[in-house]
Amino acid sequence: xxxxxxxxxxxxxxxxxxxxxxxxxxxxxxxxxxxxxxxxxxxxxxxxxxxxxxxxxxxxxxxxxxxxxxxxxxxxxxxxxxxxxxxxxxxxxxxxxxxxxxxxxxxxxxxxxxxxxxxxxxxxxxxxxxxxxxxxxxxxxxxxxxxxxxxxxxxxxxxxxxxxxxxxxxxxxxxxxxxxxxxxxxxxxxxxxxxxxxxxxxxxxxxxxxxxxxxxxxxxxxxxxxxxxxxxxxxxxxxxxxxxxxxxxxxxxxxxxxxxxxxxxxxxxxxxxxxxxxxxxxxxxxxxxxxxxxxxxxxxxxxxxxxxxxxxxxxxxxxxxxxxxxxxxxxxxxxxxxxxxxxxxxxxxxxxxxxxxxxxxxxxxxxxxxxxxxxxxxxxxxxxxxxxxxxxxxxxxxxxxxxxxxxxxxxxxxxxxxxxxxxxxxxxxxxxxxxxxxxxxxxxxxxxxxxxxxxxxxxxxxxxxxxxxxxxxxxxxxxxxxxxxxxxxxxxxxxxxxxxxxxxxxxxxxxxxxxxxxxxxxxxxxxxxxxxxxxxxxxxxxxxxxxxxxxxxxxxxxxxxxxx
Amino acid sequence: xxxxxxxxxxxxxxxxxxxxxxxxxxxxxxxxxxxxxxxxxxxxxxxxxxxxxxxxxxxxxxxxxxxxxxxxxxxxxxxxxxxxxxxxxxxxxxxxxxxxxxxxxxxxxxxxxxxxxxxxxxxxxxxxxxxxxxxxxxxxxxxxxxxxxxxxxxxxxxxxxxxxxxxxxxxxxxxxxxxxxxxxxxxxxxxxxxxxxxxxxxxxxxxxxxxxxxxxxxxxxxxxxxxxxxxxxxxxxxxxxxxxxxxxxxxxxxxxxxxxxxxxxxxxxxxxxxxxxxxxxxxxxxxxxxxxxxxxxxxxxxxxxxxxxxxxxxxxxxxxxxxxxxxxxxxxxxxxxxxxxxxxxxxxxxxxxxxxxxxxxxxxxxxxxxxxxxxxxxxxxxxxxxxxxxxxxxxxxxxxxxxxxxxxxxxxxxxxxxxxxxxxxxxxxxxxxx
Numbered sequence: 001x002x003x004x005x006x007x008x009x010x011x012x013x014x015x016x017x018x019x020x021x022x023x024x025x026x027x028x029x030x031x032x033x034x035x036x037x038x039x040x041x042x043x044x045x046x047x048x049x050x051x052x053x054x055x056x057x058x059x060x061x062x063x064x065x066x067x068x069x070x071x072x073x074x075x076x077x078x079x080x081x082x083x084x085x086x087x088x089x090x091x092x093x094x095x096x097x098x099x100x101x102x103x104x105x106x107x108x109x110x111x112x113x114x115x116x117x118x119x120x121x122x123x124x125x126x127x128x129x130x131x132x133x134x135x136x137x138x139x140x141x142x143x144x145x146x147x148x149x150x151x152x153x154x155x156x157x158x159x160x161x162x163x164x165x166x167x168x169x170x171x172x173x174x175x176x177x178x179x180x181x182x183x184x185x186x187x188x189x190x191x192x193x194x195x196x197x198x199x200x201x202x203x204x205x206x207x208x209x210x211x212x213x214x215x216x217x218x219x220x221x222x223x224x225x226x227x228x229x230x231x232x233x234x235x236x237x238x239x240x241x242x243x244x245x246x247x248x249x250x251x252x253x254x255x256x257x258x259x260x261x262x263x264x265x266x267x268x269x270x271x272x273x274x275x276x277x278x279x280x281x282x283x284x285x286x287x288x289x290x291x292x293x294x295x296x297x298x299x300x301x302x303x304x305x306x307x308x309x310x311x312x313x314x315x316x317x318x319x320x321x322x323x324x325x326x327x328x329x330x331x332x333x334x335x336x337x338x339x340x341x342x343x344x345x346x347x348x349x350x351x352x353x354x355x356x357x358x359x360x361x362x363x364x365x366x367x368x369x370x371x372x373x374x375x376x377x378x379x380x381x382x383x384x385x386x387x388x389x390x391x392x393x394x395x396x397x398x399x400x401x402x403x404x405x406x407x408x409x410x411x412x413x414x415x416x417x418x419x420x421x422x423x424x425x426x427x428x429x430x431x432x433x434x435x436x437x438x439x440x441x442x443x444x445x446x447x448x449x450x451x452x453x454x455x456x457x458x459x460x461x462x463x464x465x466x467x468x469x470x471x472x473x474x475x476x477x478x479x480x481x482x483x484x485x486x487x488x489x490x491x492x493x494x495x496x497x498x499x500x501x502x503x504x505x506x507x508x509x510x511x512x513x514x515x516x517x518x519x520x521x522x523x524x525x526x527x528x529x530x531x532x533x534x535x536x537x538x539x540x541x542x543x544x545x546x547x548x549x550x551x552x553x554x555x556x557x558x559x560x561x562x563x564x
Numbered sequence: 565x566x567x568x569x570x571x572x573x574x575x576x577x578x579x580x581x582x583x584x585x586x587x588x589x590x591x592x593x594x595x596x597x598x599x600x601x602x603x604x605x606x607x608x609x610x611x612x613x614x615x616x617x618x619x620x621x622x623x624x625x626x627x628x629x630x631x632x633x634x635x636x637x638x639x640x641x642x643x644x645x646x647x648x649x650x651x652x653x654x655x656x657x658x659x660x661x662x663x664x665x666x667x668x669x670x671x672x673x674x675x676x677x678x679x680x681x682x683x684x685x686x687x688x689x690x691x692x693x694x695x696x697x698x699x700x701x702x703x704x705x706x707x708x709x710x711x712x713x714x715x716x717x718x719x720x721x722x723x724x725x726x727x728x729x730x731x732x733x734x735x736x737x738x739x740x741x742x743x744x745x746x747x748x749x750x751x752x753x754x755x756x757x758x759x760x761x762x763x764x765x766x767x768x769x770x771x772x773x774x775x776x777x778x779x780x781x782x783x784x785x786x787x788x789x790x791x792x793x794x795x796x797x798x799x800x801x802x803x804x805x806x807x808x809x810x811x812x813x814x815x816x817x818x819x820x821x822x823x824x825x826x827x828x829x830x831x832x833x834x835x836x837x838x839x840x841x842x843x844x845x846x847x848x849x850x851x852x853x854x855x856x857x858x859x860x861x862x863x864x865x866x867x868x869x870x871x872x873x874x875x876x877x878x879x880x881x882x883x884x885x886x887x888x889x890x891x892x893x894x895x896x897x898x899x900x901x902x903x904x905x906x907x908x909x910x911x912x913x914x915x916x917x918x919x920x921x922x923x924x925x926x927x928x929x930x931x932x933x934x935x936x937x938x939x940x941x942x943x944x945x946x947x948x949x950x951x952x953x954x955x956x957x958x959x960x961x962x963x964x965x966x967x968x969x970x971x972x973x974x975x976x977x978x979x980x981x982x983x984x985x986x987x988x989x990x991x992x993x994x995x996x997x998x
Contacts, residue, residue: 084867085847085863085867086601086604086605086863086864087566087605087606087860087863087864088863091565091566104867106867107597107600107601107846108597108842110867112867112868113867140604141604172603173600173604174603174604174606175604175605175606176606176609177606177609288565289565289609396616396617397617398576398615398616398617400577400578400579401580402579402581402582402643403581405617405618405620405646406642522580524596525586525587525591525592525593527586527591527593529810531587532586536593
């Protein structure tokens with residue numbers, strides 16, 4: 001049996017799943033200052049009359065780290081950066097202990113200016129003096145050559161509590177993003193470490209001996225041991241959990257869109273052939289782009305509680321939300337009230353909706369129904385426009401080969417899956433507007449927890465080989481070794497594949513070689529003075545997010561226990 | 565985060581699956597390290613700098629620009645169509661005001677491809693700037709356009725395409741043709757009889773560095789542009805003036821390229837040559853992008869950059885200054901070239917060598933000195949491969965007489981030409997006979 005828990009902004013949801021069967025589901029309020037209490041309530045409910053020893057896996061999606069950043073509950077981080085020619089290092093300044101150490105590597109990883117070790121010593125001494133104990137160490141082009149990051153790490157080792165090294169966080173090139181990713185990783189580490197220790201103790205109290213995994217923003221999981229090395233990967237895992245839940249409930253294997261309509265916002269994600277589409281490089285945290293791989297989610301400020309306003313005969317919907325809809329006791333009319341007025345919904349106190357919308361309408365010479373119709377139109381148009389933009393964006397992603405230009409299959413979603421409170425109300429309206437099949441799946445209230453329960457581990461690595469230099473590198477696994485001149489693309493693909501399998505195995509996850517996707521495999525002739533000096537080989541391998549089972553939605557008979 | 569002062573669209577298309585041949589400089593690897601540099605610098609994380617896919621140039625896009633013999637498919641492979649389509653995308657972004665400027669970082673290049681194309685010259689089959697210019701004129705009307713070619717090699721193809729066009733100012737700054745392929749590009753080449761002064765060639769001596777290059781830009785190019793007042797400035801941005809380029813002899817740097825772009829302020833830049841793919845291109849391309857976007861580029865330096873070592877000798881600098889003093893006259897007071905005329909037609913007879921394919925084209929061009937329009941152009945072209953070919957071009961503002969003459973010539977049977985191509989800009993009719 002597997003447990004999935006999603007700690008969201010307002011609710012903590014949990015499910016217990018056995019194979020394809022949903023056994024129990026529960027909701028509890030999220031208590032920010034006592035997350036263990038929220039988890040505990042959900043666990044007590046779903047484990048009622050169950051043998052906790054039969055639980056093999058517990059997957060947890062948590063806003064802990066996101067929330068820590070938002071509320072400033074983070075550690076000071078010594079950010080030690082080695083730059084070089086190009087965009088000024090100052091551009092990426094973050095935190096109050098950001099230091100540049102002179103030195104430079106070029107795009108081949110060749111040293112072009114030596115590391116200033118005197119400056120390094122001064123900077124490090126200064127950080128320790130100020131009580132800084134966590135660090136982020138990043139050099140430009142470190143995935144090509146980690147020498148500076150390793151050197152600085154060795155220098156810090158004895159006295160630091162935690163160090164994030166750029167090349168171990170991601171093998172992808174992007175200096176600024178690498179700095180920010182390492183910064184946030186170190187900033188949230190201590191809080192996450194404290195939480196994980198308490199969580200493990202608390203699970204013992206429930207007699208749960210399951211392996212514990214943490215959800216990542218790309219829809220996959222990582223074992224707790226890995227999460228303690230890269231806690232930053234757990235940021236924004238909530239929308240990813242929902243997307244994976246939809247996958248488990250609907251079995252969608254075509255191009256489709258997922259709309260999660262909430263009170264304030266609507267989140268839109270896109271699936272290509274049943275797989276969620278990821279951000280090209282990573283999500284932004286506090287407006288800073290990072291290398292945290294994530295499901296691509298577009299948000300629009302329209303939801304059931306979006307405030308209605310009239311401005312010069314135009315009806316505006318959102319992005320403001322001042323409270324719940326009037327039907328649920330709010331003070332001002334919202335989109336949900338407009339649905340009530342048009343008899344598209346009968347939610348809560350319909351009379352209050354009518355009164356509120358009418359009052360707003362009268363002031364601008366409309367009837368309540370006119371205003372409500374305009375409001376719904378505005379909302380549907382805005383959501384539709386956003387959907388069309390997202391499809392256009394996905395289909396115009398840059399490609400780099402003639403083959404891709406000629407052969408690329410455009411993504412053309414034919415199905416829209418809606419979840420969230422007001423989902424059913426939108427179904428018919430969006431079907432008419434977009435001409436797509438629109439589905440409101442069952443169990444969507446706990447899709448996030450189901451997704452958490454059933455998703456599997458994901459992993460990713462970049463391999464770069466240069467047979468002229470006789471070197472292969474896999475930064476994330478700290479592999480930098482010599483290769484013979486005969487090393488070719490097939491060897492590289494084979495090596496990437498087995499390294500990724502081995503990496504997951506080490507984390508306690510076994511996958512078959514077919515599950516490893518090779519997303520890039522290029523071999524370039526390196527030509528020097530008009531003869532071929534060797535090959536430059538680039539391979540990217542990944543294990544995509546996927547669910548290990550689909551939920552049998554036929555007749556679960558499970559009711560979500562909201563009274564935990 | 566960094567923010568662009570002018571929004572910039574970059575069409576980055578390295579064509580990782582195409583090469584002229586395995587070890588040719590124009591091969592898959594050429595933009596690999598540029599992409600590494602862009603990625604590591606996070607160029608597309610700068611607010612206002614965006615990355616775009618190329619479009620694909622259609623038969624019509626190419627045939628409104630070139631006479632392709634024996635056929636368009638024999639000349640333009642997919643790689644050429646997509647490279648030209650990258651330039652078209654750049655023009656589209658700017659003219660649709662999606663971005664203020666655009667840079668088509670595409671390959672293969674195009675500026676050695678002339679009006680008539682019988683094969684590959686200097687790594688070029690299709691003139692991607694010209695295909696772009698004709699595309700934008702077709703879609704957005706006749707514009708005044710300035711093309712400033714800063715590739716190290718004379719842009720003889722672009723010069724040829726616009727030789728007779730007074731609405732396109734072509735300025736080429738390049739290493740002196742006495743010392744480098746294609747051996748042309750002297751000040752006397754200043755445009756056809758109806759476009760005198762609209763072609764300006766600035767042959768710079770070998771070892772010209774930043775100071776000399778920017779001196780020519782400031783004292784020749786910018787004053788001419790200020791007078792011409794183009795609607796669009798296009799930079800044919802070759803990067804082979806770089807001090808480390810393997811096939812040229814100039815001493816330009818990444819800083820120099822960036823300053824050139826900051827001064828020239830092109831609306832559109834299109835990559836041409838440049839084959840120092842590790843030591844120059846990553847830095848030059850980054851410098852150009854930052855300069856075009858109005859971002860700080862002062863720290864974009866090659867690791868081995870040493871301004872003292874590459875600086876011009878005093879006599880080189882003196883030579884450049886003297887040259888530049890006379891250069892603006894080419895535009896402001898153009899001397900009529902020696903023009904051959906038969907009846908109402910200006911005549912040019914030329915031999916054109918296609919170095920890559922080792923063929924020579926014999927060409928005769930007739931341009932009607934028409935009082936009512938820009939004049940019908942008739943080109944006879946012959947190589948050992950294609951035999952006798954005929955190209956007929958009718959201008960945008962073609963008069964009825966020229967139009968009638970053109971179609972009569974095109975439809976004539978048994979005139980001895982194996983292939984004939986009609987390039988009718990007025991009626992947008994582009995066709996082959998048979």
